[in-house]
Amino acid sequence: MKINSDYYKTFEEFLAAHPEIDAKQAMAMAPKIQGYEDQMFGFIMFLLF
Amino acid sequence: MGDLQAITKAVGELDEPKLLELLNEFIASSPGKKDAQEVVAACQKGMALVGDLFESGEYFIGDLIFAGEVLTAAIDTIKPVLGDDETVKIGSMVVATVEGDLHDIGKNIFKSMAEAAGFRVYDLGIDVPPSAFVEKVKEVKPQIVGMSGVLTLAIDSMKNTVEALREAGLRDSVKIIIGGNPVTEGVCKQVGADTYTTNAAEGVKICQGWVK
């Protein structure tokens, strides 16, 4: 789920900012990169619960 | 001269815009200090209405909190006329959330209603050890001590505080009221307080009865 913010990037946005990453690398890293972004979101929100 | 009845009504109805309108009209009429004190009394009457509406189930805790803010705003508005003279105080009390407990919303509601009723309230804050209660009571010699707590561990702290007051020879010079979720008649006896309440409006009424 995408959050509209300067401080949350989907993997697509991450890729767009990194044109040097090729398709094979992208596929390998996608779950982790997106996962870390979402884990960080979860942590930030938990600080306010 | 302010429209005292309308002021009381506005406070009772928590109609802040109306109240501030009335108070600004009052200020514009170049009133004296005595007039201002009558307006304060009218506000306090309105707060008593709020307490009644809470007890009858029409108002809720959020409304009590808002009422406290409305009263503060009202007093701030007429402060220029009120001057430095204090309004007459009917008594004084030391209140705090006891040691180990950091919750204070109930205590703050009680405090603002007690102040509205004319008490001078010394608020020691949260997580307050028995020694701090003893020091303050020695210093300001209040009629009443109020202890608040939400967690069950507060009960032991309340007991320790009453003990500390007794050891300092101060127990008989004050009335003690306890408040908070876990307080019951049984807890009141266990702690050695004079009374207990889980309802700020009721608690203030009891305190008013004590200082009559």
Place this chain on the structure above:
Amino acid sequence: MSDTLQLTQERNQLFYDVIEGKIPKRVPIAVTVPTEFAIQYAGEDLTETQWNNVKLEEIFDKICQDFVTDTIPVKALRFPSWYKILGSKNWVMSSGGFLQHPEVEGMAIEEYDDFIANPYNCILEKILPRLYVNLDKDATTKAMTLAKAFKAFFDEVGHARMVSAKLIQKYGYATVNLTAGFCEAPFDFVADQLRGFKGISTDVRRVPDKVEAASEAALPLMLKAGIPPVPSKYGSTFIPLHMAPYLRTKDFEKLYWPTFKKLVEGLAEAGMPSFLFAEQDWMRYLDHLEELPENTRIMFEYGDPKLAKEKIGKKHIILGFYPISLIKTGTKQQCLDKAKELIDILAPGGKYIFSFDKSPVTVDSINVENYQAVLEYVALNANY
């Protein structure tokens, strides 16, 4: 099949049946104590053990040994490490070693518009540095602090999860996770750490439009926070409900309910039922609760169990109502009688899971024998 695997299957079946609207073999028991209780119960030091998690497993194990439940009977939520690293003002260790949440105001009334325009930006730029003072520093220090705090969070939560998984296997507890997700009603989110109890109570009167807009802005964040990586209809997202009982009904209907309902519906659409903790007294709002998606789990603190069963007991799964205070003040017989009374009211027709009205924080807030006796009683005397 091993004994404990068999136990897990049997216990899971109880929950599956309740959730699928069938009559289970008996009323399942979902009751937990927090970390602090477990530490005290094991006779260990509160401060030391919350910082040094080496003994956590043996401490949690003692709870599992002594208290009969169908899901794991101990739940860890917060540890002081990341709060201390961040310089938390909203989660503070009291003099007694208990993490508590004092009244704070993370967001000034003037900042409503910023929050409404972009809540996550506002949270990171303005709100967090106010509530966590060690984030109110230069960019470099801030980055280092956040990294350390996240590491602490990841380590502690990971360790607690590992301990729980081990104990679930060891004792054959059900694997259904009532707290697979966690979030708050949007209004409560704006209230709890942002505006504070006092702030929101005045905002509701002075700037209700902003409160409404802020709740709408918070909704997507709550939805995202509340959906776990693997949704399951047998699990649930835990939502502790705070402010509603303190509001007038008309304020509740305009400002609290709409976004809360959207949250529960949104979670359900994503495959996650909600587990609501209806703190204080929600009897005023039973008709509203009836509107929520079917099979919402609702744990009630205070109120009338008969009324709740009558109004929402066919659609939703009920928990709670058992006053934990009775466990401290009552005789053993009074405690058992109360359990029977509630089972007789809430169990017929299914859709009932036994729990107390809240978790005990400290060991001295209950009588341990009564607590054990009630759990045993329910385990043996709530057969359908």
